[in-house]
Amino acid sequence: xxxxxxxxxxxxxxxxxxxxxxxxxxxxxxxxxxxxxxxxxxxxxxxxxxxxxxxxxxxxxxxxxxxxxxxxxxxxxxxxxxxxxxxxxxxxxxxxxxxxxxxxxxxxxxxxxxxxxxxxxxxxxxxxxxxxxxxxxxxxxxxxxxxxxxxxxxxxxxxxxxxxxxxxxxxxxxxxxxxxxxxxxxxxxxxxxxxxxxxxxxxxxxxxxxxxxxxxxxxxxxxxxxxxxxxxxxxxxxxxxxxxxxxxxxxxxxxxxxxxxxxxxxxxxxxxxxxxxxxxxxxxxxxxxxxxxxxxxxxxxxxxxxxxxxxxxxxxxxxxxxxxxxxxxxxxxxxxxxxxxxxxxxxxxxxxxxxxxxxxxxxxxxxxxxxxxxxxxxxxxxxxxxxxxxxxxxxxxxxxxxxxxxxxxxxxxxxxxxxxxxxxxxxxxxxxxxxxxxxxxxxxxxxxxxxxxxxxxxxxxxxxxxxxxxxxxxxxxxxxxxxxxxxxxxxxxxxxxxxxxxxxxxxxxxxxxxxxxxxxxxxxxxxxxxxxxxxxxxxxxxxxxxxxxxxxxxxxxxxxxxxxxxxxxxxxxxxxxxxxxxxxxxxxxxxxxxxxxxxxxxxxxxxxxxx
Amino acid sequence: xxxxxxxxxxxxxxxxxxxxxxxxxxxxxxxxxxxxxxxxxxxxxxxxxxxxxxxxxxxxxxxxxxxxxxxxxxxxxxxxxxxxxxxxxxxxxxxxxxx
Numbered sequence: 001x002x003x004x005x006x007x008x009x010x011x012x013x014x015x016x017x018x019x020x021x022x023x024x025x026x027x028x029x030x031x032x033x034x035x036x037x038x039x040x041x042x043x044x045x046x047x048x049x050x051x052x053x054x055x056x057x058x059x060x061x062x063x064x065x066x067x068x069x070x071x072x073x074x075x076x077x078x079x080x081x082x083x084x085x086x087x088x089x090x091x092x093x094x095x096x097x098x099x100x101x102x103x104x105x106x107x108x109x110x111x112x113x114x115x116x117x118x119x120x121x122x123x124x125x126x127x128x129x130x131x132x133x134x135x136x137x138x139x140x141x142x143x144x145x146x147x148x149x150x151x152x153x154x155x156x157x158x159x160x161x162x163x164x165x166x167x168x169x170x171x172x173x174x175x176x177x178x179x180x181x182x183x184x185x186x187x188x189x190x191x192x193x194x195x196x197x198x199x200x201x202x203x204x205x206x207x208x209x210x211x212x213x214x215x216x217x218x219x220x221x222x223x224x225x226x227x228x229x230x231x232x233x234x235x236x237x238x239x240x241x242x243x244x245x246x247x248x249x250x251x252x253x254x255x256x257x258x259x260x261x262x263x264x265x266x267x268x269x270x271x272x273x274x275x276x277x278x279x280x281x282x283x284x285x286x287x288x289x290x291x292x293x294x295x296x297x298x299x300x301x302x303x304x305x306x307x308x309x310x311x312x313x314x315x316x317x318x319x320x321x322x323x324x325x326x327x328x329x330x331x332x333x334x335x336x337x338x339x340x341x342x343x344x345x346x347x348x349x350x351x352x353x354x355x356x357x358x359x360x361x362x363x364x365x366x367x368x369x370x371x372x373x374x375x376x377x378x379x380x381x382x383x384x385x386x387x388x389x390x391x392x393x394x395x396x397x398x399x400x401x402x403x404x405x406x407x408x409x410x411x412x413x414x415x416x417x418x419x420x421x422x423x424x425x426x427x428x429x430x431x432x433x434x435x436x437x438x439x440x441x442x443x444x445x446x447x448x449x450x451x452x453x454x455x456x457x458x459x460x461x462x463x464x465x466x467x468x469x470x471x472x473x474x475x476x477x478x479x480x481x482x483x484x485x486x487x488x489x490x491x492x493x494x495x496x497x498x499x500x501x502x503x504x505x506x507x508x509x510x511x512x513x514x515x516x517x518x519x520x521x522x523x524x525x526x527x528x529x530x531x532x533x534x535x536x537x538x539x540x541x542x543x544x545x546x547x548x549x550x551x552x553x554x555x556x557x558x559x560x561x562x563x564x565x566x567x568x569x570x571x572x573x574x575x576x577x578x579x580x581x582x583x584x585x586x587x588x589x590x591x592x593x594x595x596x597x598x599x600x601x602x603x604x605x606x607x608x609x610x611x
Numbered sequence: 612x613x614x615x616x617x618x619x620x621x622x623x624x625x626x627x628x629x630x631x632x633x634x635x636x637x638x639x640x641x642x643x644x645x646x647x648x649x650x651x652x653x654x655x656x657x658x659x660x661x662x663x664x665x666x667x668x669x670x671x672x673x674x675x676x677x678x679x680x681x682x683x684x685x686x687x688x689x690x691x692x693x694x695x696x697x698x699x700x701x702x703x704x705x706x707x708x709x710x
Contacts, residue, residue, distance in 0.1 A: 588709030590641070591702055594632055 003061050004088035006069040008054040012047050012096055013086070013137050016103075019043030020130035023123060030127060033119025040126040041107045044133060048100040055093045066207050067092075068143035082204050087143035091340055095140040095272060098347050102264035103133040105463045109355050110256040112457035113362075125165060129260075132158035136265040140272060145194040145230075146204040148276075152190070152233070152269060156183050159266045163253040175252035182246040182541075186236020186270075193229030200226070210279040224284045231274065231287060238270025240328055241298040244321045245537055248305075251313040255361065258313060259354030262320040263347040271327040271343050275336035282334065292332025292412065296420030296427075299325025303430035304531045307437070308521075311367040312357050315438055319393065320350060322427055326408050329420055335411030342408050345400035345474055349392040352467035356386040359456045359464065360442055369441040376443035382456060383443045385468035390439050392471050394432035394499045397492070400474040406495050413491070425498050432502025440510040617658035625651035638690045638700040642683060649679050 023029055023036045030036055067089040072080030086092075107129055114122055135154035142148035157180075164176025198204050200220040201212070212218040220226065234240070239247040247267065251258055261267060274281060274291065281288055299322045306318035323346050330339035359382050364372045376383035392399035395406070405428065412421045508514040521528045530536070624647055631644025653672050660668025694700050 586709060588706035589703060590705070591633055598629065598633070 001061055001065070001067070002058040002090050002093070003065065003067050004054040004058040004093050006086050006088055008050050008057070009086040009088045009092075009096070009141050012050045012054065012100065013134065013141060015043045015047040015050065016040075016130045016134040016137065020127055020134055023127040023130060030123035031120040033117070033122035036123035037107070037111055037126045040130045041104065041111070043130060044100060044104040044107055047133070047137070048097075048104050051093070051096040051100045054088065055097055058088075058090075058093060068205070068207050070143055070205065082146045083144060084147050085143045086141040087206065088141065091272075091275065091336075092140050094340060094344060095268075096137060098344050099133065099136050099140060099264045102260060102347055102351050103129065103136075105351065105467060106256045106260045106355070109259075109358070109460050109463040110254070112459040113256055113358055114254060115457070121165075125162075125254075128158055128161045128165070132162065132260065132265055136269065139269055143207065144203075144205040145197065145277075148273065149191060149194060152237070152273070153187065155266055155269055156180060156187065156237070159183075159250070159261055162257040162261070163250045165253055165257065169252065172252040175246075175249040179246040179250050182243050183236040186232045186234070186243055189229040189231075189235075190233025193226050193231075193233070196222070196226045196229065206276070213279045213283055218280075218283065223280075224287055227277075227281055227284045227287045228290070230277065231281075231291060234270030234274050234328070235294070236270070237273075238267050238324045238328060239298075239321045240270070240294050240324065241301055242537060244298060244302065245534070245541060247321055248314050248317040248534075251311070251317050255313065255354060255358035258317070259351045259358070262317070262354060263351035267320060267324055268343050268347065271324060271331065271339055274328065274331045275339050278331070278334075278336040281331070288332050288334060289417070290332070292329045292415065292417050292420050295325045295328030295330075295332055296412070296417075296423040297325070298322070299329065299427040300423045300430075301325075301535065303427045303434065304527055305534055306434040307430060308528060308531045309434075310369055312360060312369050312372075312438055312442065313354070313367055315369070315434055316350070316353055316357060319353075319431065319435065322431060323350070323393070325427070326405065326424060329417075329424060330408040330411050332420075333408075333411040333415035333417060335407070335414075338404070338407035338411045342404035345392070345404045345471075348467060348474060349389040349399075349401060349471050352385060352389040352464060352471060353393065355460065355464055355467065356382055356389065359460055360386075362456065362460075364442075369438050372442040373445040374443070379456065381461065382464060385464045386443065387439060388468045388471055390435045392475070393435055394502060395428055395495055396499050396503075397496060398475045398479045400471060400478055402475070402492075402495065402499075403478040406492055409495060410491055413488070425494060428495060428498040429502040429505075432499045433506045434502075436503045436506035437510050440506060444511060614658060614662045617654060621651045621654040621658070623651075624648075624654065636701050636703055638693070638702055638705070639687070641702060642686045642690070645686075646679065646683065649675065 019040050019042075022039055029039070068085055068087040070083040070085035072082075073084045074081035107126070110125065110129070114125060117125070132155070135151050135158055139148055139151035139155055142151060160176050160180040163179050164173050166172045167176070194204065197209075197220070200222075201209060201218065203209060209218065236243045247262075250261060253261070281291070302318045302321035302325065306315050306322065309315045309318060323342070327339040327342050327346070330336070330342060359379070360372065360375060361367055363375060363379070366372070376387075388399065392401035395402045409421065409424055409428075412424060505515075509517045509520060533539075628644045628647030628649075628651060631647060632641050633644075635641050635644060653675055656668045656672045656675070660666065660672070690700055693705065697705065699705075
């Protein structure tokens with residue numbers, strides 16, 4: 001285990017936050033657009049350097065050392081109720097590096113991609129970007145559940161803001177709200193879980209919890225329920241079945257935002273949280289098994305949907321859901337390291353895929369892969385970068401996706417989860433198939449129409465090349481790193497065979513035309529039918545919303561209108577009626593009042609006589 | 612004459628005034644009734660001042676008379692304004708304050 005410097009961690013955290021404050025609070029800067037972008041990019045670059053320095057200067061220590069630095073928070077009579085701070089271990093440093101790197105590259109890419117935006121919108125965009133990076137870094141460095149929850153919600157807020165960046169488009173506004181509510185559904189479980197855990201164990205902090213868990217001293221009733229509730233938060237954030245439906249819709253945001261959400265921030269938060277809380281999940285094998293099953297099922301389900309999708313960004317979105325399924329399966333199999341390593345490599349090449357897709361969309365002015373073609377000849381650099389990322393995603397040696405995917409498969413196999421293992425292998429075939437379907441349709445094949453464009457803007461091109469290079473470097477590093485897995489020798493062969501089967505199928509169907517895709521669809525008619533309709537999950541959610549939620553609202557509305565309001569109306573009607581009776585006393589004639597006075601005086605006199 | 616004679620007189624004048632206030636329909640008549648009631652009080656004050664040899668009662672009476680004059684002036688002015696606006700000074704018709 002290695003420990004990083006907490007000061008550098010705070011610096012990593014502070015830089016994007018300061019940038020957000022500057023852009024957010026200084027109105028002229030925000031409305032100027034480009035300078036705001038420069039501030040944000042400079043801050044991110046600083047954060048990346050700080051994160052790199054943090055990893056560089058980290059010191060190896062024994063495993064039993066507390067990696068957190070805490071300050072007390074929420075003072076109460078019996079000591080502080082919670083603490084804030086930073087937690088700098090290998091996992092956190094790895095994530096910090098990934099988040100800062102991807103955020104920086106995405107922000108540089110956005111400089112060109114959003115060049116046509118009006119300056120005030122651009123300033124707003126970079127303010128959100130800075131806040132997003134800050135929230136994700138804060139989440140990653142959290143030393144306790146409470147701080148993690150705060151940043152967790154901030155991440156959700158930022159993704160809402162960025163997905164709905166073009167808020168004047170109804171579809172984007174809807175997608176933003178959908179993303180917000182669906183993830184919120186999981187967050188309810190998360191917050192309930194951490195509060196229950198706090199009530200039972202008395203602390204939000206990871207370190208005492210983990211210590212107790214490892215010593216077997218964590219005697220908490222209903223820990224399985226608590227951990228299941230906490231896992232629900234990850235289901236929403238990391239787009240696991242059945243709460244994955246928000247992620248494809250989140251494509252309504254600008255493409256760099258999709259890259260950021262899918263690669264480094266937001267969706268990885270759930271995987272990271274489960275990996276971070278692994279010592280606690282370890283105590284409840286039933287929940288772990290559930291996580292693995294749901295992960296594998298999500299992977300397979302999303303892969304089938306990706307195979308029939310025509311929108312290039314949605315294909316990538318489903319592939320993200322699918323890969324998140326892999327990571328969660330690794331978490332469930334008790335291998336958070338495999339999950340984290342797949343998260344990191346996936347973050348790099350998925351960012352590359354999205355940013356490449358941004359250039360592709362820029363070029364063809366459409367998202368529909370069937371209306372693209374022949375881009376490889378015109379833009380070989382972008383094409384090669386995209387193909388490298390696709391190969392990495394498909395899991396071809398020697399690219400990083402191969403190694404991390406193999407680690408996931410080995411972990412699942414090791415945990416004796418044979419059905420999820422088979423699901424994941426099948427997903428691996430489908431992954432290669434749908435990704436190469438996109439590659440063959442968009443980059444090879446016959447060009448559709450004439451889209452004479454020059455080269456993509458320098459910044460976009462450079463970012464893609466940098467990411468492609470990084471993918472290769474990560475792959476080569478994995479090749480030369482010593483392997484100490486207990487995976488059976490046939491696993492790499494299976495993994496590669498699955499990838500090549502998928503590639504061959506895509507080649508045969510979409511490049512050579514040996515297999516007619518339509519006939520393939522007919523052969524798999526039921527799956528094709530369901531996948532094209534997204535397994536009716538959106539319809540089910542709409543139905544639940546419409547009949548259960550709206551029905552309940554209607555009942556509540558009726559109670560409010562007729563019971564609550566009814567009581568008030570009855571009271572006010574009684575008051576008015578009484579007043580109406582009483583006002584007849586006021587005749588308005590002066591002499592009647594004199595009668596009253598005389599009567600009163602007489603009564604007083606009588607009373608005085610009697611008394 | 613004994614004190615009680617004055618007091619009886621005052622009580623009679625007061626009762627007549629009150630009767631007038633309660634029964635007259637004309638606003639001027641009501642004002643006259645009020646005047647009678649006030650003067651009944653004045654009789655009382657003067658009588659007590661005389662029989663108890665206390666000058667304070669007399670001074671008080673002077674004040675009362677002065678205030679009464681002012682009150683009548685204001686009252687009649689109000690009556691005139693009401694007459695101008697409503698073309699009547701019948702008290703029964705002046706029921707704008709009816710609830």
